[in-house]
Amino acid sequence: MAAAGGKSVLFVCLGNICRSPIAEAVFRKMATENEVVDKWVIDSGATSDWNIGSAPDERSVACLKKHNTDTDHRARQVTKEDFATFEYILCMDESNLRDLNRKANSVKNCKAKIELLGSYDPEKQLVIQDPYYGSEQDFEMVYEQCVRCCRVFLERNS
Template sequence: MKNILFVCLGNICRSPAAEGIMNKILSDKQLTHKYTCDSAGTTGYHTGESADARMIAHAKKRNYDLTSRARQFDPSSDFEKFDYIITMDQHNYENVRDRNYDKQHHHKIHPMVSFCTKHQVDKVPDPYYGGAQGFERVLDILEDACHGLLKHMEDEN
């Protein structure tokens, strides 16, 4: 079983959406026996909270359930537990890498957009301060990247 962790800043928009999308893809393809998903934030601002209500609503329109609760990335356990640590933007990427002091787990850390096949973007933008269009754009990018990530993982096996 491979474990995937999606990481953004507060763990209420992008990373729980990526988790929900990937969980649905894995379920639809009957691959839940091979992969598990979780999400976390580099900060603890929203620990214990549900995903942002706007992200939940936009995801629901696409049949994704966002049920996780926000938690902060924990270097003391997450580096060991997860095989893939997928970050939403450069800041998250650097923050996670900086917490891997011995560099032993650097090979597990990847930018989400590196798995995009349709969208040519340099980050998954944070939709928190934007309108409805921002949430839809994030979901478009995440759907593309989640399919690309699954292909990558399946090709590795």
Template sequence: MAEAVLADMVAKRGLKAKFHIDSAGTARYHVGEQPDGRTVATCGKHGVPINHLGQQLVRRHFAEYDHILCMDRDNLSDCKHVKPKGQCRAKHELFGSYSKAASDLIVTDPYYGGMEDFELMYERIVRCSEGLLKQLLDPKE
């Protein structure tokens, strides 16, 4: 969902050529699978296109991307284990650190919840994405 929301925001601002947005899990659970149907439904409700197959975070991602954004502390810890030793291009951090709402610091996985949990995740991702874009596009503020 975060990939779809952020990519949609970037496209609507006419900045698609300036960003390469992708997502990956830290575990192999859903490699090659379509997004959860509830994620697709939530994105659809908000007019956000989603087209992704699950993949796992690998070492080369740290050289290919500027930012690796983690949803929670477990993901952040897992990233540290995948990150190659030495200098890396990618900065890895909590996605929620870009939201002004303290409650967004951890974007909880709604997998075992209901549709209301997916909606809450969507709202958090929107706030985090807006904060990230603001920081990237106008870092002086």
């Protein structure tokens, strides 16, 4: 699972159609621009099984497109293998964190460091709120927060 440099990150939210695909796309673009994308395995997943196989929410795609960022992700649920293969699992809120820690406890060879993506936010906004029931502005706020967090995460892991 690890890339040539041995680095890997899995971004996680509830359904894998809003926040985590935005974070994945933002991080992939940053890693590409910094010429380190070949050193990373980058993916995203869901704690739930609600949207498996679905494309990201159209508002997520529109927000990313507005910022010249692409995604071809399809929603998937986090697996037990993810805990053994990913170095970092970065999630969006406390509910995701609880679900992931509970699942990790049933994995014998868990190596993943499970954290809130917001723990890397220089503006100290720990939680990345689910924009699903919100407006385009809520998706924009998620995008901006992901940019801040991913920038710091990449700097600390380069």
